[in-house]
Amino acid sequence: MSKPLIEVKGLCKYFGATARPLRAVDDVSFSIQQGETLGLVGESGSGKSTIGRTLLRLLDATDGQVLYRGEDLGAASGKRMRTLRSKLQMIFQDPYASLNPKMRVRDILGEALKVHGLAPGKLARDKRVAELLTLVGLRAEHADRYPHEFSGGQRQRIGVARALAVEPEFIVADEPLSALDVSIQSQVVNLLCDLRDQLSLTMLFISHDLDVVEYLCDRVVVLYLGRVMEVAPTGALFAQPLHPYTQALLAASPKPDPLDSSIFTPLKGDIPSPINPPSGCVFRTRCAHALEACAQTVPPVQNLGNGRFKACLRDDLAL
Amino acid sequence: MTTRSSSSPESSLGLRLDVRHLSTSFTTDEGVIPSVADVSFSIRPGKTTALVGESGSGKSVTSLTLMRLLPRTAATQVAGQALYTNAKGDTVDLLQLPEAAMRAIRGNEIAMIFQEPMTSLNPVFTIGEQIAESLRLHKKLDRAAALAEARRMLELVEIPAAAQRVGEYPHQLSGGMRQRVMIALAMACGPRLLIADEPTTALDVTIQAQILQLMGRLQTETGMSMLFITHNLGVVAHHADDVAVMYSGRIVESAPVRGLFAQPRHPYTQGLLACLPSQQRKRAASNEAREGPIGPRRLFAIRGQVSSPLSPPPGCAFEPRCDQAISGCQSAMPGLRLDDDGRSARCILTPQSVSEVS
Numbered sequence: 289m290s291k292p293l294i295e296v297k298g299l300c301k302y303f304g305a306t307a308r309p310l311r312a313v314d315d316v317s318f319s320i321q322q323g324e325t326l327g328l329v330g331e332s333g334s335g336k337s338t339i340g341r342t343l344l345r346l347l348d349a350t351d352g353q354v355l356y357r358g359e360d361l362g363a364a365s366g367k368r369m370r371t372l373r374s375k376l377q378m379i380f381q382d383p384y385a386s387l388n389p390k391m392r393v394r395d396i397l398g399e400a401l402k403v404h405g406l407a408p409g410k411l412a413r414d415k416r417v418a419e420l421l422t423l424v425g426l427r428a429e430h431a432d433r434y435p436h437e438f439s440g441g442q443r444q445r446i447g448v449a450r451a452l453a454v455e456p457e458f459i460v461a462d463e464p465l466s467a468l469d470v471s472i473q474s475q476v477v478n479l480l481c482d483l484r485d486q487l488s489l490t491m492l493f494i495s496h497d498l499d500v501v502e503y504l505c506d507r508v509v510v511l512y513l514g515r516v517m518e519v520a521p522t523g524a525l526f527a528q529p530l531h532p533y534t535q536a537l538l539a540a541s542p543k544p545d546p547l548d549s550s551i552f553t554p555l556k557g558d559i560p561s562p563i564n565p566p567s568g569c570v571f572r573t574r575c576a577h578a579l580e581a582c583a584q585t586v587p588p589v590q591n592l593g594n595g596r597f598k599a600c601l602r603d604d605l606a607l
Numbered sequence: 608m609t610t611r612s613s614s615s616p617e618s619s620l621g622l623r624l625d626v627r628h629l630s631t632s633f634t635t636d637e638g639v640i641p642s643v644a645d646v647s648f649s650i651r652p653g654k655t656t657a658l659v660g661e662s663g664s665g666k667s668v669t670s671l672t673l674m675r676l677l678p679r680t681a682a683t684q685v686a687g688q689a690l691y692t693n694a695k696g697d698t699v700d701l702l703q704l705p706e707a708a709m710r711a712i713r714g715n716e717i718a719m720i721f722q723e724p725m726t727s728l729n730p731v732f733t734i735g736e737q738i739a740e741s742l743r744l745h746k747k748l749d750r751a752a753a754l755a756e757a758r759r760m761l762e763l764v765e766i767p768a769a770a771q772r773v774g775e776y777p778h779q780l781s782g783g784m785r786q787r788v789m790i791a792l793a794m795a796c797g798p799r800l801l802i803a804d805e806p807t808t809a810l811d812v813t814i815q816a817q818i819l820q821l822m823g824r825l826q827t828e829t830g831m832s833m834l835f836i837t838h839n840l841g842v843v844a845h846h847a848d849d850v851a852v853m854y855s856g857r858i859v860e861s862a863p864v865r866g867l868f869a870q871p872r873h874p875y876t877q878g879l880l881a882c883l884p885s886q887q888r889k890r891a892a893s894n895e896a897r898e899g900p901i902g903p904r905r906l907f908a909i910r911g912q913v914s915s916p917l918s919p920p921p922g923c924a925f926e927p928r929c930d931q932a933i934s935g936c937q938s939a940m941p942g943l944r945l946d947d948d949g950r951s952a953r954c955i956l957t958p959q960s961v962s963e964v965s
Contacts, residue, residue, distance in 0.1 A: 331811035439912045469661035470838060471909035474882040478906050503884035503906065540816040542841030544883050546865045549843070554816035557783045 290462050291358065292319035293458060293490050294343065299352035301338050310563045312338040314514040315352070317589070320458075324536075325484065326489040327505030329498060329537070333559050335514040336494045337381075340460040343492065344376050356458070374404045377456035381463040383443035387435040393421070393446055394431040395503055400453040413444060420449040425479060436526045441472035448479065452487070468560065500540050507595065510534050513562055513570040516589055519597040531598045533571045569601065577602050622692065623672075623800055623832040629687035629702075631665075631672045639684075640916045642668040646687070646858050647943070648851040650800065655826070655833040657843045657864075661881075662854035663913060666836045669853075670802050673701055673834075674719055675709050691717070694775040694799060714770060715745040718793035722805035724780040724785035728777040732787045734761075735773035738795050745796045760791040764821060783814035785861040787821070794825060801826075804836045819846055840883065844868055852876050855913060855924035874929045881907035923954070931956055 299316045304308035313335040320326045328336050341347045343354055345361050354371065364372060380386035387396060397417045401407045407416040418428035424445040435443055444464060451459055461480065465473045475516045477500060484491060495501050501508060501522070508525050510518040510533065518531040529535045539552040555574045560566055569587050572578040579601065587599045616817055631643040650656045656664045671677050673689050689701040693716055701709065721727040729737060738760055739753035748756060754773065761769035764787040785808065793801055803822070805817040823846065826833060832889075835847055843850055844864065851861040851877065851880055860873040871877045879941050912926045913921055914955040920927050922937040929936065935955055945951045 332811060397707055441912060470840070470879060470882050471661060472912065474884075474906040474908040475910070477884075478908055497879070498812075499884045503887065536813060537737070540812040542816075542819075542839070542845050544840040544844050544868065544880065544885060546844040546868050552816075554820055555813040556817075558814065559811075 290321065293322045293324075293357060294320040295355040295358075296339075297353045297354075297355070297509050299339065299342060299354065300350045301335070301342050301347060304563075306459045308563055309350075309568045311565060313342065314565075316511070316516050317352075317512070317543070318509050318516065318519060320490055320492060322457075322490055323488055324507065325493055327501040327508040328492060328494045329496060329501055329508060330511035331496060331515065331537075331559060333562060334511040335562075336496075336511060337462050338514075339511075340378070340462045340492060343460055344373070346378070357607065370403075370503060374406075374454040377451035377454065377459050379444075379447050379451050379459060379461040379464045382467050383440055383447050384435075384467070386447055387443060387450075389435055390539060391434070392431065393417075393433055393435070396435075396446065396568045397421075397431075397450055397453050400450055404454050406454060416453070420453055420598075421451065423483070425475075439472075440468050441475060444468060444476055445479065446500070448476075448483070452483065453524050455487075456489070458490045458492075460492045460494070462505065462576045463496070464494070466498065473500070480504065498526075510537070513559060513565055515570055515586075515599065517571065517599055518595070519589070519595075521595050524594065524596060532575050532577050532594065532602070533602050534575075551586055569599070577605055614748050614825060621652070622649045622690075623652045624692075624834070625688075625690040626669075626673070627688040627690070629669065629672060629689060630678070630685065631668050632684045633680035634684070636877075637917055642856050642916070643672060644856045645943075646851075646853070646856075648849075648858060649850070650832045650834055652832055653826070653830045654848040655835050656851065657835045657837060657847035658851050658853060659670070659837060659840065659843055661838060661913065663855075663916075664853040665856040666838075666853055667804055668856075670719070670804050670834065670836055674713060674802065675701065675706075675716065678711075678937075691800070694839070713742045714793075714800055715796045717800045717802065718796070718798035719802040720786075720789050720804065720806045722808050724782055724789050724809065727789060728785060730777055732936075733774050733776055734791075738788070738792050741792065741795050756795070757791075760795050763794065763825070764788070764791045766791070782878045783811055783817060784817055786810060786814075788820070790821065791827070796830075797829065798831055800832045800834070802834045802836070805838070806835075807842065808837070808839070815842075822846075825880070840879065852879070855916070855919065857924065857940075857953060858951075859925065859954070860952045866948070866950060870876055872950065872957050873925075873954050874931050874956070875909070875925045878907065878909040878928075878930075882909065 297317050299313055301313040302311055304310050309561050316339060328339060330336050342349050347360065349362055356376065394417055395422055398413050401413050401416060407413045417431050421428055421430055425441060426445055465476055468476060483489060493505055503521050507521050509516060510531065512533050517533045529538055536555045540554060557574050560573055568583040568585055572582040582601055587601045589597050589599045591597055627647050631644040632639050632641045645704055646669055648656060658669060660666050672685055677683050690698050691701050692698045735754050735757045738757035742748045742753040742756050744913060758769050758773045761772055766772050766784060766787050780788065807818050810818060819842065834929045837843060847864045850864050850867045851858050854875050860876045869881055884906060909928050914927060922939055923941055926932045926936040941953050941955045943951050944957055
C-alpha cells in the first residue's frame with residue numbers, strides 16, 4: 289500500500305475550560321490515499337467540521353497529529369503553513385457567507401494567486417482568473433461582478449474556483465451542497481466529480497447527505513459525538529453497515545421511493561452533550577444493542593479486514 | 608389589502624381544503640412580484656398533500672396566504688379561493704373571512720408548524736405557558752386546567768419527564784425537543800388541518816425520523832389533514848398521499864404520490880427525481896445490465912437556474928432549463944391540463960391531456 293497523502297493520528301480537539309472541556313473530536317484516526325475521496329458523515333455535533341478545520345490548521349488540535357506527506361502540520365511554522373496551504377484548500381458550506389461581498393470575483397480569485405505568487409503580473413493573473421471561471425462553468429466576464437450578483441449555485445462555483453486557484457492537491461469540502469437546491473446540487477456534484485478527475489484531486493467530503501456521499505466517495509468515515517464509529521469502502525458500508533449507529537443512520541434517511549416499505553424503529557432520544565459524554569461507548573445511550581460492558585470501556589476501533597473498521601463491542605450481533 | 612374575484616363559496620365535494628386559483632403578489636420597488644400564481648390543490652380529510660419545490664417557488668407564501676399570516680406591511684394582492692370545510696360541515700372561504708372569524712380558526716381548527724423550532728417559540732415564556740395560551744384562548748380553559756392540558760400534550764408528543772419540561776424555557780431543549788413542543792402547540796386545540804412548513808429541515812436525520820413518525824401517529828389518531836411543505840423528496844415519498852410540485856410560483860404537476868414517483872409527467876418533476884443520486888444508481892444499474900459497464904458516472908442535472916421573477920420568460924417558466932422544450936413553449940404559459948386519472952401537468956408536451964382546467 290502506498291503512503292497516504294493525509295494521515296490523521298489520534299486527533300483530539302477540545303473547546304473551553306480545561307476541567308470540563310467540550311470534546312468536539314476525541315481520538316480520531318484515519319488516512320486518505322492520494323486521489324481518494326473520503327466521506328466524513330455524521331449528525332450535527334459529531335465533529336465533522338471541526339475535523340475538517342483542524343486538518344487545515346484553521347483550528348489547532350488539542351492532541352494528536354495531522355500528517356501531510358509525512359510532515360506534521362501541527363509542528364509547521366506559520367511561514368511553512370502558508371506555503372503548505374497552497375496544497376491544502378477548503379470549500380465552505382455557505383456560499384453566501386464565505387465570499388467577501390465588497391470584492392469583485394476578479395479580486396477574490398486574484399488574491400489567492402497573489403498571496404502564493406502564482407501568475408505574477410496583472411495580465412497573467414487576469415488570464416488565470418478567466419481560466420478558473422471557465423473551469424468551474426462560469427464565464428470570463430463574470431470576473432467583474434460582485435458576489436451578490438450570483439445565485440447560490442454560482443457562488444459555490446466561485447468558492448470552488450477560489451480553492452482551485454492555487455492548484456491544491458487536497459481539498460476539504462465542508463458540506464458544499466447543503467445550502468443549495470436539489471437541481472443545483474447535482475450540477476455542483478458533477479462539477480466536483482469532473483474537477484477531481486481532471487486535476488487528480490484528493491478530497492475530504494464532509495456531508496450529512498448519505499445519498500451524495502454514496503455517489504461521490506470511495507470510502508466513508510462515520511462519526512458520532514466526536515468519535516469514529518465505522519470506516520469502510522462506500523459500497524460495503526451501504527450494502528452492509530456493521531455498526532448499530534451506521535445502521536440507524538442509513539435506515540433513518542428516507543428513500544425517494546413510495547414503494548419502499550422497509551419498516552424501522554427510529555433511534556430514541558437526542559445526541560448527548562459533548563461536554564458530558566456518556567462513559568464507555570458514546571452511542572450506548574441510544575443503541576438498541578447496548579450491554580453493561582458498553583458503559584465500562586471505550587470500544588477500540590477494530591480492523592475487520594477488507595478496509596473495514598468498527599468501534600463496537602458487540603461482535604456477536606448477527607448483522 | 609385583499610382583492611379577489613367574488614363568487615359564493617360552494618361545497619367542496621368532501622374535501623377538507625380546496626384551494627382554487629390562488630395568487631399572491633408583492634409590490635416592491637422593482638415591480639410586482641407574482642410569488643404565487645394560479646395555484647389550485649386540495650386536501651382530503653385525514654390525508655396529506657405535499658407541496659414540493661425549491662427555494663423561491665412559492666411554497667411558504669402559499670401557506671402564509673392560506674393562514675392570512677402575510678405581514679400587513681407587505682403590499683400584497685391576493686386572489687382566488689381557499690374553501691375550508693369546518694367542523695360543523697360548513698364551507699368557508701379563508702381568504703374572505705373577517706379577521707375575527709379567521710382568528711377563531713387559526714391555531715384552533717387550522718394550525719401551523721414552522722421550519723425553525725429555534726425562532727418560532729417565545730424565549731421568555733415557559734413551553735407550558737405557550738401551549739396553554741391557545742387552550743385558554745380557544746377552549747376557554749382556566750389557567751390551571753390549560754397547564755394540565757399542556758402537560759398532557761407534551762406527553763402526547765413523547766417528551767420525557769413532561770411534568771418537569773412544562774416549566775422549562777425553549778433554550779433548555781434540544782432542536783428535536785423544540786420541534787416536538789411546536790407540534791404539541793399546534794395539536795393542543797385538536798386541529799382538523801395542520802400546515803407543516805418544512806418541519807424537519809433543520810433537524811438531523813435520526814431526529815427527523817422520530818418527528819415524522821410522531822406526526823404520522825397523531826394523524827392516524829386524530830384524522831386531521833396535513834399540508835406538508837418540503838423540498839425533500841424522500842420525505843414526500845413516505846409521508847404524502849398527494850403531491851403538488853411547484854416551480855416559479857405555479858403548480859407544474861399534481862398527482863397521487865405513487866403515480867408521481869413512478870411516472871412523473873412534467874419535465875421539471877422528471878428532472879428533480881432524476882437529480883437524486885439514488886435514482887442515478889438505479890438507472891446506471893439497469894443500463895449496465897443491458898449494455899455492459901459504462902464510462903464515468905454523471906448525475907443528471909437540470910441546467911441553468913430559476914429565472915428572476917422580475918423578468919420571467921415569455922412562455923413556460925421552465926422552458927429555459929427544459930431539455931424537451933420545443934418552439935411552442937416560448938409563446939405562452941401552458942395551462943394546467945387535467946387528465947382523466949385525476950393527475951394534472953402544466954406542459955404542452957404531456958400527451959394524455961384531455962381537457963384544460965379553466
